[in-house]
Amino acid sequence: MKRIESTxxxxxxxxxxxxxxxxxxxxxxxxxxxxxxxxxxxxxxEGSVLHIMFREDVEIPFxxxxxxxxxxxxxxxxxxxxxxxxxxxxxxAHCKQPIPSEDKYSEWKRLLFIDAVQDPGNIGxxxxxxxxxxxxxxxxxxxxxxxxxxxxxxxxxxxxxHIPIVKGDLxxxxxxxxxxxxxxxxxxxxQAKDHFTxxxxxxxxxxxxxxGAGVSDEYxxxxxxxxxxxLYGEAESLNVAVAAGxxxxxxxxx
Amino acid sequence: MKRIESTxxxxxxxxxxxxxxxxxxxxxxxxxxxxxxxxxxxxxxEGSVLHIMFREDVEIPFxxxxxxxxxxxxxxxxxxxxxxxxxxxxxxAHCKQPIPSEDKYSEWKRLLFIDAVQDPGNIGxxxxxxxxxxxxxxxxxxxxxxxxxxxxxxxxxxxxxHIPIVKGDLxxxxxxxxxxxxxxxxxxxxQAKDHFTxxxxxxxxxxxxxxGAGVSDEYxxxxxxxxxxxLYGEAESLNVAVAAGxxxxxxxxx
Numbered sequence: 001m002k003r004i005e006s007t008x009x010x011x012x013x014x015x016x017x018x019x020x021x022x023x024x025x026x027x028x029x030x031x032x033x034x035x036x037x038x039x040x041x042x043x044x045x046e047g048s049v050l051h052i053m054f055r056e057d058v059e060i061p062f063x064x065x066x067x068x069x070x071x072x073x074x075x076x077x078x079x080x081x082x083x084x085x086x087x088x089x090x091x092x093a094h095c096k097q098p099i100p101s102e103d104k105y106s107e108w109k110r111l112l113f114i115d116a117v118q119d120p121g122n123i124g125x126x127x128x129x130x131x132x133x134x135x136x137x138x139x140x141x142x143x144x145x146x147x148x149x150x151x152x153x154x155x156x157x158x159x160x161x162h163i164p165i166v167k168g169d170l171x172x173x174x175x176x177x178x179x180x181x182x183x184x185x186x187x188x189x190x191q192a193k194d195h196f197t198x199x200x201x202x203x204x205x206x207x208x209x210x211x212g213a214g215v216s217d218e219y220x221x222x223x224x225x226x227x228x229x230x231l232y233g234e235a236e237s238l239n240v241a242v243a244a245g246x247x248x249x250x251x252x253x254x
Numbered sequence: 255m256k257r258i259e260s261t262x263x264x265x266x267x268x269x270x271x272x273x274x275x276x277x278x279x280x281x282x283x284x285x286x287x288x289x290x291x292x293x294x295x296x297x298x299x300e301g302s303v304l305h306i307m308f309r310e311d312v313e314i315p316f317x318x319x320x321x322x323x324x325x326x327x328x329x330x331x332x333x334x335x336x337x338x339x340x341x342x343x344x345x346x347a348h349c350k351q352p353i354p355s356e357d358k359y360s361e362w363k364r365l366l367f368i369d370a371v372q373d374p375g376n377i378g379x380x381x382x383x384x385x386x387x388x389x390x391x392x393x394x395x396x397x398x399x400x401x402x403x404x405x406x407x408x409x410x411x412x413x414x415x416h417i418p419i420v421k422g423d424l425x426x427x428x429x430x431x432x433x434x435x436x437x438x439x440x441x442x443x444x445q446a447k448d449h450f451t452x453x454x455x456x457x458x459x460x461x462x463x464x465x466g467a468g469v470s471d472e473y474x475x476x477x478x479x480x481x482x483x484x485l486y487g488e489a490e491s492l493n494v495a496v497a498a499g500x501x502x503x504x505x506x507x508x
Contacts, residue, residue: 121375125493134486155493162488196507232388232508234416238499239379239409245496246503253450254486 003073004053007081011051011072015082015094022146029097031148034085036061039093041158043069048095048161055079055090084150097148100137100164106180108136110252111205113170113177115215116143117240122211123147124155125241131159133248138163141170141219143210170207174222177205185251186215186223187243195227195246200253208244257327258307261335265305265326269336269348276400283351285402288339290315293347295412297323302349302415309333309344338404351402354391354418360434362390364506365459367424367431369469370397371494376465377401378409379495385413387502392417395424395473397464424461428476431459439505440469440477441497449481449500454507462498 004012017024018032025031030050033042042049053072054060060071079090112130117123123145130138138147145152147165174184183204207223209215220226229243238246258266271278272286279285284304287296296303307326308314310333314325333344366384371377377399384392392401399406401419428438437458461477463469474480483497492500 125496128489129492129496131487132483132485132489132492157489157491159487159489196503229386229503230508231386232506233385233413235382235386235411235413237411238383238386239495241493242379242383242496242499245492245500249450249483249500252486254484 001071001073004078005075007078009078012078012081015053015092018094019082019084019150022149025097025146025148029099031095031097031153032082032092032150033095033153034083034092034150035089036091038153038158039091041161042093042095045098045161048098049093050096051094053079053082053092053094055088058090060091085154098161098164100166104164105176109180109182109203110135111173111177111182112138112244112248113141113173113205113207113219114138114144115141115170115207115219116210116213117208118143118145118211120145120149120151121155122239122241124152124157126208126244127152127156127163127165128159129241129245129248131163133245133252134254135163135248135252138165139170139173140165140167170219171222174205174207174219178224183225184223185247186220186226187228187247188214188220188226189228190226192226192228195229195250198225198227198251200251204251206244206247206251208240208247211240255325255327258332259329261332263332266332266335269307269346272348273336273338273404276403279351279400279402283353285349285351285407286336286346286404287349287407288337288346288404289343289408290345292407292412293345295415296347296349299352299415302352303347304350305348307333307336307346307348309342312344314345339408352415352418354420358418359430363434363436363457364389365427365431365436366392366498366502367395367427367459367461367473368392368398369395369424369461369473370464370467371462372397372399372465374399374403374405375409376493376495378406378411380462380498381406381410381417381419382413383495383499383502385417387499387506388508389417389502389506392419393424393427394419394421424473425476428459428461428473432478437479438477439501440474440480441482441501442468442474442480443482444480446480446482449483449504452479452481452505454505458505460498460501460505462494465494
């Protein structure tokens with residue numbers, strides 16, 4: 001087993017960059033995960049994990065069968081260097097980003113489109129919620145937080161390994177969805193119906209937008225229907241991930 | 255107008271304690287808010303604001319009518335001392351915690367009960383969601399994050415000034431709700447119906463629980479019905495604030 005004792009080690013420097021910069025994540029198509037639950041979820045996906053790293057005082061609670069995965073022990077100082085959590089569990093993995101195959105695009109019947117949602121926690125919670133609601137994929141348009149940001153991965157709670165995540169042009173994706181027979185449901189305040197007046201359906205794409213500005217007009221113009229969630233109290237809006245949950249469970253009910 | 259130039263000023267030390275310690279918030283029944291939107295919401299509630307504090311380079315964009323509110327200018331160093339946000343707007347208020355009158359308890363027909371939810375952001379998002387869904391009050395049982403924690407207040411987005419928040423004994427609150435004719439809906443996995451098989455209703459209390467452990471058994475035993483949100487994908491659970499949103503909009507639909 002390999003052991004790393006210096007925070008100046010080249011691999012540690014690469015991990016640190018993967019944690020702190022979107023550029024490094026996009027260039028390498030890799031990311032870092034932290035904590036038992038996420039590492040276990042990653043190990044279920046063959047070929048996803050490159051290295052497992054653990055702090056010298058931690059026992060690894062699972063068996064490793066894939067011989068291609070390198071296990072690395074680290075000193076406490078090295079583990080602290082790559083930790084992003086308040087209460088570190090001392091276990092990490094260096095992973096490949098799952099890249100969905102384009103061959104699958106035409107099979108997807110339930111999609112979540114996200115336009116310019118900026119908060120990493122919101123993106124992660126939306127990925128988790130889309131997974132729970134049985135969606136086929138999440139499509140992130142321009143202006144969204146990086147889905148492989150450590151905060152996004154943490155709030156995704158393992159769903160990054162369950163549901164395909166694609167970065168793409170939402171205008172093209174809306175066209176493709178309509179061609180494939182999906183109902184495209186935008187969210188907005190103008191000319192919008194109360195969300196519960198539209199029934200559950202087997203093939204749809206839900207379009208959620210930026211925390212402040214909502215969905216861009218250009219995408220709303222392409223949508224088949226626009227819905228809003230009525231506000232019965234004095235709140236001016238709902239959190240975007242909460243709103244996505246309400247709508248995904250309204251239209252995706254089985 | 256008063257001006258504060260030292261971070262050692264007694265008032266600054268009190269504000270800092272209100273930001274960092276639950277003890278100081280509970281002892282004084284006060285709290286600190288930050289940012290234009292929250293300060294504007296606080297000013298709508300007569301008697302809520304004790305001081306408005308702004309950084310010397312910031313212009314206050316609203317008129318102040320209540321003469322009982324003291325306005326305080328601060329140096330940049332003092333403002334930095336009491337800021338909790340990444341992009342500070344340089345405006346704050348020192349507020350009294352709104353204390354709901356016990357006379358109102360028997361009038362409330364829609365309640366959100368929260369058992370031991372620990373993340374301040376989740377508590378704040380649930381307060382915001384309960385406000386949006388037109389609930390009458392939010393009741394926090396033991397083990398919950400402090401609702402006047404700065405993170406909770408920030409994710410509440412002003413709803414702390416719209417909806418009554420009570421800390422109480424959930425077992426007593428469940429009894430009171432049932433006596434007042436509310437249907438008490440617990441959330442759990444054992445003996446639970448799919449949430450959408452229970453209809454919207456005019457008088458109910460929804461009981462949400464801890465992020466990991468869910469609702470305590472003692473409270474579930476008191477509930478009239480137990481529901482669960484079906485998981486169609488591979489996610490093991492939903493974020494508790496997202497789940498609360500789905501359920502509040504299912505049972506609270508008008």
